[in-house]
Amino acid sequence: MSRALDRTGIWIGWAFFADLANALALTFGYMFSRPVTMQYPDKEKWLPYSRYRGHHFLKRDEEGEIKCVACELCARICPCDCIEVIPYEDEKGNRRPAKFEIDMARCLFCGLCEDACPADAIALGQQYEFSSFSSSDLVIGRDDLLGKPGKAMTGGGVVAAHLNTEQDVLVETSEPQGYNWWRNIRRT
Amino acid sequence: MELVVALGLIVFKVALLIAILLLLPLPLTWLERKIAGHMQQRMGPMRVGWHGLLQPVADGVKLLTKEDHIPAEADRFLFKLAPILALAPPFVVFVAVPFGESVSVLGTEITLYVSNMNVALLFVFAVIGIEVYGVIFGGWAANSKYAVLGSLRTCAQMISYEIPMGFAVIGVVMLAQSMSLLDIVRAQANVWNIVYQPVGFFVFFVAGLAESQRIPFDLAEAEGDLGAGFHTEYSGIRFAFFMVSEYAIMLLTSVLAVILFFGGWNGVLVPLPPLVWFGLKVAFFVYVFIWFRFTFPRYRYDQLMAIGWKVLLPLSMANIIITGVAFL
Numbered sequence: 355m356s357r358a359l360d361r362t363g364i365w366i367g368w369a370f371f372a373d374l375a376n377a378l379a380l381t382f383g384y385m386f387s388r389p390v391t392m393q394y395p396d397k398e399k400w401l402p403y404s405r406y407r408g409h410h411f412l413k414r415d416e417e418g419e420i421k422c423v424a425c426e427l428c429a430r431i432c433p434c435d436c437i438e439v440i441p442y443e444d445e446k447g448n449r450r451p452a453k454f455e456i457d458m459a460r461c462l463f464c465g466l467c468e469d470a471c472p473a474d475a476i477a478l479g480q481q482y483e484f485s486s487f488s489s490s491d492l493v494i495g496r497d498d499l500l501g502k503p504g505k506a507m508t509g510g511g512v513v514a515a516h517l518n519t520e521q522d523v524l525v526e527t528s529e530p531q532g533y534n535w536w537r538n539i540r541r542t
Numbered sequence: 543m544e545l546v547v548a549l550g551l552i553v554f555k556v557a558l559l560i561a562i563l564l565l566l567p568l569p570l571t572w573l574e575r576k577i578a579g580h581m582q583q584r585m586g587p588m589r590v591g592w593h594g595l596l597q598p599v600a601d602g603v604k605l606l607t608k609e610d611h612i613p614a615e616a617d618r619f620l621f622k623l624a625p626i627l628a629l630a631p632p633f634v635v636f637v638a639v640p641f642g643e644s645v646s647v648l649g650t651e652i653t654l655y656v657s658n659m660n661v662a663l664l665f666v667f668a669v670i671g672i673e674v675y676g677v678i679f680g681g682w683a684a685n686s687k688y689a690v691l692g693s694l695r696t697c698a699q700m701i702s703y704e705i706p707m708g709f710a711v712i713g714v715v716m717l718a719q720s721m722s723l724l725d726i727v728r729a730q731a732n733v734w735n736i737v738y739q740p741v742g743f744f745v746f747f748v749a750g751l752a753e754s755q756r757i758p759f760d761l762a763e764a765e766g767d768l769g770a771g772f773h774t775e776y777s778g779i780r781f782a783f784f785m786v787s788e789y790a791i792m793l794l795t796s797v798l799a800v801i802l803f804f805g806g807w808n809g810v811l812v813p814l815p816p817l818v819w820f821g822l823k824v825a826f827f828v829y830v831f832i833w834f835r836f837t838f839p840r841y842r843y844d845q846l847m848a849i850g851w852k853v854l855l856p857l858s859m860a861n862i863i864i865t866g867v868a869f870l
């Protein structure tokens with residue numbers, strides 16, 4: 355009996371477009387929910403997490419010497435063949451890179467160079483705003499790499515887009531645990 | 543002297559009408575994109591002007607400065623004719639559409655319509671039928687398979703849905719005992735036609751959706767399977783013509799729905815100026831069109847035909863019979 359009733363109910367609903375009305379109510383509800391868009395270059399921008407793989411940087415040791423020993427392991431493992439290392443011997447007799455160039459136009463930010471490095475000298479930092487009009491500007495040399503910002507300390511927050519977040523800035527955000535992307539998503 | 547004034551008034555009204563119809567698509571495209579964005583939890587255009595308000599102007603400038611490309615294999619004459627054929631009828635139709643009784647400016651009564659034809663309804667349907675040629679010629683002349691498929695679909699769709707649409711309004715004509723849109727609105731001064739003609743309105747509205755080729759019946763320009771349908775090969779200003787025509791028809795369908803079934807400029811409860819009431823009702827229908835577009839998927843071609851011939855046609859005929867019997 356109840357099943358028959360159910361089926362008549364469905365048929366009556368179908369005849370009066372209950373399903374279509376449901377759909378319309380849903381979209382109408384969505385129209386008044388908050389958009390999830392992040393207005394990136396105009397208003398807000400995102401702070402990367404500490405494990406974010408952005409622009410590479412080269413590290414220095416305690417004495418301020420470049421850590422890299424020019425073993426070329428990173429150049430070997432790189433799937434895009436975009437690192438070029440030429441070693442030399444410095445005054446103290448250490449092996450150091452005379453030339454260390456990364457072609458950012460070809461890099462796919464896999465982070466394998468960071469994993470392969472035996473001296474913990476290279477890593478992928480937090481910088482992600484380095485687009486350029488010419489691909490030759492994207493070949494970054496050793497000294498530039500030494501100056502690039504390192505890993506992010508905090509991360510995941512959303513800050514005003516005009517803030518300069520180049521150097522490990524510690525920006526106070528209201529979401530220290532990271533931005534909750536699901537916050538505005540309506541789930542019914 | 544009187545003749546000159548009357549003539550001048552008509553010219554002025556026509557010019558105003560054309561200006562409004564040409565400019566209305568600008569805010570409408572903006573609204574459509576905004577509503578679409580918010581329904582999908584996006585923001586829509588945001589970057590040109592305040593909340594993207596100047597986006598349609600930017601798009602217009604872009605369309606005007608684009609290359610006006612004609613495919614090598616196209617039938618050049620028809621290709622150039624089609625956008626004009628698509629654009630002119632919706633504008634011509636508005637000549638017969640009243641927007642209110644009259645207003646007095648500086649002591650003279652000015653009627654809010656260009657002409658009060660006694661067969662206005664017939665005129666509207668006859669002229670709007672010509673618009674199909676624009677779509678069919680456009681698709682045919684472009685000599686592209688997507689465009690041809692789009693215009694073939696349009697051809698069948700328009701013919702199938704014009705019949706129930708025509709039948710649906712017969713009920714209204716029977717109630718008002720007149721084909722003049724002005725008389726039809728006057729006849730609804732107390733009770734709107736929607737009360738007597740709910741089925742007629744339903745058929746009219748669905749057929750109107752199909753006639754203006756909006757989702758869920760936008761088979762002619764199904765982006766998913768036909769590129770852009772009949773106007774795939776059009777660019778620049780000619781494409782803009784098709785767009786304006788599409789919005790004008792959407793507006794026309796809303797205006798007709800209001801005039802025929804929702805009491806025209808007759809208000810209820812709240813005493814607002816008639817023109818405001820009219821505008822509000824039309825705006826509501828325009829919103830419904832946009833709302834539908836971002837809610838429903840597209841019907842399949844056979845479903846489209848089945849709805850037209852197996853549901854709407856019998857419904858509209860039954861509506862006429864029942865109205866007739868009730869009259870006796």
Ligand code: SF4
Pocket residue numbers: 428431432433434435436437456460461462463464465466467468
């Ligand atoms: S991140 Fe990957 S692709 Fe980029 S330089 Fe390192 S190893 Fe090569």
Ligand code: SF4
Pocket residue numbers: 421422423424425426427428429439467470471472473474475476
């Ligand atoms: S960055 Fe690391 S892996 Fe690459 S050459 Fe220097 S020490 Fe070797």
